[in-house]
Amino acid sequence: MSTTQVLPPPYNKSAEANGGGAVNSIGDAETHVVQPKGGDDTSASAAAGARAGGHGVAQLVDGDGNGDAGAGAGAGAGSAAGGNEVLETNARTKGQWFAYVKTKQFWVALVLGQVLAICITSTNTLSQLLSFEGTSIPAFQTFFNYVLLNIVYTSYTLYKYGFKNWGRMVLKDGWRFIILSFFDVEGNYFVVLAYRYTTILSAQLINFWAIVVVVAISFFFLRVRYAWLQILGIFLCIGGMGILFGSDHLTGYNAFPASNALKGDLFALLGATLYGITNVFEEYLVSERPLYEVVGQMGFWGMLINGAQAGIFDRASFRAAVWNSKVGGYLTGYTLILFLFYSLAPVMFRLTSAAFFNISLLTGNFWGVAIGIKVFHLQIHWMYPIAFVLILLGQVIYFLRQGQLAEQVKPWLGEGQEEGVAGIGTAKRRVERPEAIV
Known part of the structure; x- marks a missing residue:
């Protein structure tokens, strides 16, 4: 077909x-x-x-x-x-009813989604900590992640294919991976840049826009058709996010001063759009190609694109940045956690879809506040656990009437x-x- x-x-x-x-x-x-x-x-x-x-x-x-x-x-x-x-x-x-929910694959996907949510929340937290230290280098910050991905996955691809066949693959398919890497690099750049101007909670709450982008692209270009229960599950997850947003707005909890909230929110919105495009394209590629090839190519081209961008746009920020042991630790943690995220995300795309991947990340707002209790002295409002349960319930409803292979x-x-x-x-x-x- x-x-x-x-x-x-x-x-x-x-x-x-x-x-x-x-x-x-x-x-x-x-x-x-x-x-x-x-x-x-x-x-x-x-x-x-x-x-x-x-x-x-x-x-x-x-x-x-x-x-x-x-x-x-x-x-x-x-x-x-x-x-x-x-x-x-x-x-x-x-x-x-419950055909897929009763399978082991569903529970693996559910747990994997929460691991990814904690990973992305941890990188967001480390970005905020770097900003607090006076170090805002949005392009350079993700450079080491692409270097590490390239070292691990491109090396393995060369081992599997040999240099000649790897070169043929790059010549024939490289343009596709360049496009994928470009969207991914720019998505990372604008999301990290957003933390220079806005708050961690504001930037995370805007990420729901990536869901809209993913669903639209999947529907029109990949001909994915969503059942009414899947749409209901998505809206329920977004509703859970709305509770988080509403509780913060009504109580004034977790409100940090933002240097330029509108500018930061627009950067976060652009980053979420680029993430949505990247997620759908990556799901498409990893369904057809070996995981190590796709991730290795993302690392290879991402390293070149990101390195060039950092050299052009981050020179002044790099010179003005604060460099100390804390910054070094934050950058190391950011790189290792992001590497884990990039290694697990393709498995999630194969097990489920880019849409479920993104609604899984919505619980990151809850995990972000949970981490922030210790790091940023945030407070958890009584509505937060309700919102967390609502998002998980939406994820269950999303698969409530799927076959045993569901979105695989x-x-x-x-x-x-x-x-x-x-x-x-x-x-x-x-x-x-x-x-x-x-």
Whole structure:
């Protein structure tokens, strides 16, 4: 099942290589083979396996040149598009109450969402602490995160592909990752810049706009269709945020002076918009490509874009910044937590969607105040726990009548998810390994 995309076309869909295997992508009209270092050419047998398996099947071929592996993978993926038990169960349970909520995958996604919310809240808190110390370097602050992502994930990609095949991938697909990295870098830049002018709570509350952006882009460009319960769940989560905002406004709790609230809020709004675009694009890419490739490319191009931007715009701020042991500690903590966030977010996109990812982050406002009790001497109003429970309830309602695979099934990957990657958190992995939790 094909879809018309405004987003860039996929690069010869592939399965996520494991065990050093080469990634083969066999389409209806074209065969593309990415061999590992020292691997034998098994494209002919792999292509035969794919044709036996059906239409446009992504598959794994063992690096030892065993052609039977290609045939087996093709046949297995072909059955996945047809009479696979996992897909049949998912189709049968669509529309049933609590079908997905009762699965282990739902609880993994729910907990993972809270881990990500705590991560993003921690980075927001550290940004505010840096601002209090007199250090506001919005571009330079995230530079080390991209460096670390590049060191870890690009190195692993080179190990899996070899330098020649990595270079081919960059030449063919690099432009897509440049666009993704640009939106991500600018989103980070404007959100961090917002803390120079506004308060941590104000900037966090504006992030709900990212949900609107994600839902709109997913609906129009990826043809994602939301059930009425999903829309209700989203509004319930936003309502929980509204309670947080209303309680602060009525009581005057947690009110910090802002040097230029309007300017800061506009920067936060722009950052949230860029985040929304980045989230949808990243969900699209990690559903088709290996996680380490996507994150590695984000680190590689993000490091170059961010470094250039820091050199241009942060020179004066860098010279005027305060440098002491506290600032060094804050920057180190910011980098490590953001690295963890970038490593886990793609798994969340595969398990659920960019929309659920963003409503999960709404609880970050509660966690932000919980952390702020110690750090900023904030106060928790009695309405805060109610708001937190309401947001979690909205997340449950979002999945109340979903099938057992729920949003792991991506509409742009075909009915049997044959155009996707069989990586951690994907529906295709569940199709091939029904016992897998993620």
